[in-house]
Amino acid sequence: MTISPRDAKWREELRQSLSAKQRTSIPRAKMPELPADYRVTCNHEVNQGLSTEMAVLEATRCLDCPDPQCVTGCPVSINIPGFIKNIERREFPAAAAVLKETSALPAVCGRVCPQERQCESKCIYNKMKKPPVAIGYLERFAADTENMRDQLPDEVMVVTRNGKKVAVAGSGPAGLSFAGAMAKRGYKVTVFEALHEIGGVLKYGIPEFRLPNSVVDIEIEGLERQGVEMVKDCIIGKTLSYDKLLEMGFDGLFVASGAGLPRFMGIPGESLVNIMSSNEYLTRINLMHAGTPGYATPVPKVDRVAVIGGGNTAMDSVRTARRMGASQVMLVYRRSEEEMPARLEEVKHAKEEGVEFMTLHNPVEYLGDEKGRVRAMRVQRMELGEPDESGRRSPVPVPGAIDEIEVDLVIVSVGVSPNPLIPSAIDGLDVTRRGTIEVNDDMQSSIPLIYAGGDIVRGGATVILAMGDGRRAAEAMDRMLSQK
Amino acid sequence: MxxxxxxxxxxxxxxxxxxxxxxxxxxxxxxxxxxxxxxxxxxxxxxxxxxxxxxxxxxxxxxxxxxxxxxxxxxxxxxxxxxxxxxxxGRPTHIENYGTVVCCGGGVGVAPLLPIIKAMKEAGNRVISVLAARTKELIILEKQVSEYSDEVVIMTDDGSYGNKGLVTQGVESVIEREPVNLVVTIGPAVMMKFVALTTLKHNVPTMCSLNTIMVDGTGMCGACRVTVDGHMRFVCIDGPEFDAHKVDFDEMMLRLKSYN
Missing domain, CATH: 2.40.30.10 (Translation factors)
Incomplete structure (x- = not known):
């Protein structure tokens, strides 16, 4: 079933209402954002969202292509022109309904997806050498407008329960996406979360100024309204074993336990006090509210912070450090800015917020004071050599070019390994050499009733890829359980 | 709740x-x-x-x-x-019949030691428990410990109860007296460090249980990392028990003071 198909009469009329020339002459919307000097003083969301008029105008840019390539760039294949054209004709609830068809968390994706590498990179506008339609901004607009509606959508699908129940380990993007997709299919879904908050990386990892918790909570409440049960403080494989789940009558398990173990670089001095992983730093501040008066969890209050790495988590860490009052925040990355995996927008925001970018630098040693606290880092200057297997030019040290830089806190953000809790707790679950759960194309593991997705399978990816996994696993598990 | x-x-x-x-x-x-x-x-x-x-x-x-x-x-x-x-x-304690096991706990460390004493006894070991504290009032769970121990040695710093002396002296007196196959030690980091040094001298395998700073406790934050045998290990998922002879206690003690 497709809602708002391209051959609907209203869409044909809408397409003909303006010429392509008229549409393409409209400039791309600029996201309204808080000024940098203000936003480093608080945790308010930086991007303020498009106004209705801005959104309708931006939606008008979309040419409603006969063969929309943007959809192929989306890991969950959202019917992008379908929702955008509903914005253009101001049918905002219909736009949200199109999003909800394939995405459990549109308000989240509209904020954190790397659209410039996905949907927007495939937009026809790129071929015309013009900036693509701001699909991400529009997704956020449609989802937020829906979430701010006074009354609950009355079309909340009343599904007939099929009498089967499934368990989910982990309440991050993969788990929630799976839960939503299975609830729609009539399953009774229970999501088990190890932490004391539902949301996984959306809560402990991504900061408030990029993804407010209230936005995540609205999406979670939506799932609860669909009958999904959320259980906190419960670790599958520890609190409840897989056998116990079967005993409790669950027909299947989806493991979405996420990224675990932070990686460190293994250089001298890395165990000094005030050197920590970005996972630890962000969890203290985002999940435990360290630094907010009245909360018990501590976090170092310091002046000079260095964050090692160039991904989105590194950007979240530098920007968080600025908001925690650090006067000098350095991002130390061994390649050049061109190779940075972080989203362009995060890089731009970090620079506006006064973060110093030390690209082509790599820490080689940390030096401590008499109390065992880090006081300086020795960084090796790098230059770009030949492209490596990833296609990126690999950095090589410049002989003798080592600087010593004073620093009070180092946040290591060089990636994570999969969480070992579940793989080590379930006998017979095949695990790769990297520690990720092995799955087939259906996201099914070596134990037929266990499916897995997200970072526990990928090792470290994005919110939307995790959600895509959740959706795929739901389709496949539903197929399997329906045959039984 | x-x-x-x-x-x-x-x-x-x-x-x-x-x-x-x-x-x-x-x-x-x-x-x-x-x-x-x-x-x-x-x-x-x-x-x-x-x-x-x-x-x-x-x-x-x-x-x-x-x-x-x-x-x-x-x-x-x-x-x-x-x-x-x-x-x-955390990983549960590896319990088996080793022969003679000395279980040595300091202060509040006796509490987590108790289930291990119990399990070691049930596995058929001869269990000698050494309980140590600064003074008599701080010796806890003595009755429960003695229920599952073949012998209990009490050590107090001030001599107000049991033998006057440090925990290491209590452990050493047992090791010098009879063959010991395993020592299990739980207590303050500094105590475990010196127990490990003592048993290393006598070449008795020793297991310690570490209590470090943690945030999530599920392998995510890395706050609990310790150096064991030159490698980084996470107490929450690789531990909490490690070969005491291989733990870098000095580094662990510095890290424990991170927020003091």
């Missing part, structure tokens, strides 16, 4: 709490710990499970008031609720 059903004072700042946690009570094994949050503004702190009653659905925690959160927990009364209790975490 987990209800406190019973509370007992072991000493001025050490309390025993019996807490409702049926799923954990059913699945925990000796050596496991839980993460506890006292209230909705609280921090996540690791506490070893001292005992459990799967039938009543309760676990026993022994808490020493050393920081703000532990102090708050020690002041809670039966009928009140801990905001969150999650577990059981």
């Amino acid at each position: 987990n209800k406190i059903v019973k509370k007992e004072h072991f000493s001025a700042n050490v309390v025993k709490l019996i807490v409702e946690a049926p799923l954990i009570a059913a699945s925990r094994r000796p050596g496991n710990f839980v993460i506890v949050i006292d209230n909705d503004h609280g921090e996540r702190i690791p506490l070893t499970i001292a005992d459990a009653d799967p039938l009543k659905g309760t676990i026993t925690l022994v808490v020493q008031a050393i920081g703000d959160s532990t102090r708050a927990i020690c002041e809670m009364e039966p009928g009140q609720y801990l905001h969150d209790v999650v577990g059981p975490l």
Whole structure:
């Protein structure tokens, strides 16, 4: 079933209402954002969202292509022109309904997806050498407008329960996406979360100024309204074993336990006090509210912070450090800015917020004071050599070019390994050499009733890829359980 | 939310709490710990499970008031609720019949040692327990320990009870007296460090249980990392038990003071 198909009469009329020339002459919307000097003083969301008029105008840019390539760039294949054209004709609830068809968390994706590498990179506008339609901004607009509606959508699908129940380990993007997709299919879904908050990386990892918790909570409440049960403080494989789940009558398990173990670089001095992983730093501040008066969890209050790495988590860490009052925040990355995996927008925001970018630098040693606290880092200057297997030019040290830089806190953000809790707790679950759960194309593991997705399978990816996994696993598990 | 059903004072700042946690009570094994949050503004702190009653659905925690959160927990009364209790975490103790096992606990470390003493005894070991504290009032769980021990050696710094002297002297006297196959030590880091040095001298395999700073306790944050045999290890998922002869206790002690 497709809602708002391209051959609907209203869409044909809408397409003909303006010429392509008229549409393409409209400039791309600029996201309204808080000024940098203000936003480093608080945790308010930086991007303020498009106004209705801005959104309708931006939606008008979309040419409603006969063969929309943007959809192929989306890991969950959202019917992008379908929702955008509903914005253009101001049918905002219909736009949200199109999003909800394939995405459990549109308000989240509209904020954190790397659209410039996905949907927007495939937009026809790129071929015309013009900036693509701001699909991400529009997704956020449609989802937020829906979430701010006074009354609950009355079309909340009343599904007939099929009498089967499934368990989910982990309440991050993969788990929630799976839960939503299975609830729609009539399953009774229970999501088990190890932490004391539902949301996984959306809560402990991504900061408030990029993804407010209230936005995540609205999406979670939506799932609860669909009958999904959320259980906190419960670790599958520890609190409840897989056998116990079967005993409790669950027909299947989806493991979405996420990224675990932070990686460190293994250089001298890395165990000094005030050197920590970005996972630890962000969890203290985002999940435990360290630094907010009245909360018990501590976090170092310091002046000079260095964050090692160039991904989105590194950007979240530098920007968080600025908001925690650090006067000098350095991002130390061994390649050049061109190779940075972080989203362009995060890089731009970090620079506006006064973060110093030390690209082509790599820490080689940390030096401590008499109390065992880090006081300086020795960084090796790098230059770009030949492209490596990833296609990126690999950095090589410049002989003798080592600087010593004073620093009070180092946040290591060089990636994570999969969480070992579940793989080590379930006998017979095949695990790769990297520690990720092995799955087939259906996201099914070596134990037929266990499916897995997200970072526990990928090792470290994005919110939307995790959600895509959740959706795929739901389709496949539903197929399997329906045959039984 | 987990209800406190019973509370007992072991000493001025050490309390025993019996807490409702049926799923954990059913699945925990000796050596496991839980993460506890006292209230909705609280921090996540690791506490070893001292005992459990799967039938009543309760676990026993022994808490020493050393920081703000532990102090708050020690002041809670039966009928009140801990905001969150999650577990059981960590690898359980490897229990087998080694022969003679010396179980040596300092201060509040005796609490997590008790289930290990019990399990070692049930596995057929000759168990000699060495309990140590600064002074008589701080010796806890002596009765329960002696129930599962072939012999209990008490050491106090001031000689107010048992033998006057350090825990290491107690352990060494046993090792010099009879063949010992394994030493298990739980207590303050500095105590475990010196126990390890003592047993290394006598070449007796020694296992310690580490209690480091943790945030999530599930392998995510890395706050609990320690150096064991030159490699980085995470106490929450690789531990909490390690070969005491290979742990870098000096580094661990510095890291424990991260927020002092």
